Amino acid sequence: MGVVEGIFSGPMEGLPAGFSLPKQSVNFAKLTKIGIPGDSNLYRFKKKKGDPDMAILLLTTAELDELNALGFSLQPGDLGENILLKDIDFNHLKPDMILNVGSEVILQVSRICEPCRTLSQLPAIGKKNIKELLRRSRGLRGWYARVLQEGNIETGVNVSLLEA
Numbered sequence: 001m002g003v004v005e006g007i008f009s010g011p012m013e014g015l016p017a018g019f020s021l022p023k024q025s026v027n028f029a030k031l032t033k034i035g036i037p038g039d040s041n042l043y044r045f046k047k048k049k050g051d052p053d054m055a056i057l058l059l060t061t062a063e064l065d066e067l068n069a070l071g072f073s074l075q076p077g078d079l080g081e082n083i084l085l086k087d088i089d090f091n092h093l094k095p096d097m098i099l100n101v102g103s104e105v106i107l108q109v110s111r112i113c114e115p116c117r118t119l120s121q122l123p124a125i126g127k128k129n130i131k132e133l134l135r136r137s138r139g140l141r142g143w144y145a146r147v148l149q150e151g152n153i154e155t156g157v158n159v160s161l162l163e164a
Contacts, residue, residue, distance in 0.1 A: 002088035002159040004101065005061055008077040009039040021121045023077040028154035031056065031105050033147050036082055052146050053110035056082045058099075059142035060090040070136050073124040080118075081142050085159055093143050098162040104151025113141040 008023035029036045035055040059081035067074050076084050083101070099107040115137040120130040 002060075002161075003086050004083055004153060004155050004157050004159060005086035006076045006084035007036075007153065007155055008080075008082055008084070009036045010077075010080075021078065021080050021118065022075065023080055023082070025077055028152060029082075030150070030152050031101075031107075031147050032150050035147070039082065054144040055147050056107060056145045057113055057142050058083050058085060058093070058107070058109070058145055060084070060088050060093075061086045062088075063090050063140045063142065067133075067137055067140055072129070072133060072137075074122070078122050078124070079141060083153070088159065088161065090140075090143075092161065098148070099145065100160045100162065102151070102153045102157035102159075104149065105147070105153050106149035107145040108148050110144045110146050112139065113144055114138070115141045 007026050007029050009026050009029060010021070010023040023039070033052055033055065057080055059079055061084060064074060064076065064079070064084070093109055095109055095111055097109040099109070101107060115134050117130060117134070119125050119133055120127055125133050
């Protein structure tokens with residue numbers, strides 16, 4: 001069993017204007033079939049036409065720790081994740097796995113998130129380090145999930161994993 005370590009959301013135009021990263025920390029959120037209302041994922045909205053299989057981006061603290069151990073200075077929310085999970089082994093996440101998040105929300109892992117050049121928006125990465133991050137972060141960018149059951153979540157709630 002894991003726990004929601006953090007919840008992140010960002011405006012469509014991001015901060016500063018025109019950027020969608022990093023996402024801002026929030027204490028609670030409503031999850032709908034399209035994700036967190038008001039959250040931005042420019043790739044999903046513009047290129048994937050709002051694909052519900054990409055409604056939520058999950059990341060584990062272990063992935064973030066591993067990227068930082070590789071020399072990147074990344075903070076929670078930097079990679080665009082909506083939910084940061086603690087005490088969950090990211091190697092156990094796979095497509096179709098079900099996550100019960102708190103008492104209301106049910107998510108289903110859809111696919112891995114591939115690192116992209118948008119990460120160059122991060123001051124700690126920029127144009128100088130983006131090629132290295134893209135090369136070294138494969139398999140460490142998190143997982144997209146679809147929302148099977150809508151509801152509210154908050155930091156600190158338990159997360160349990162179930163096979164599909």
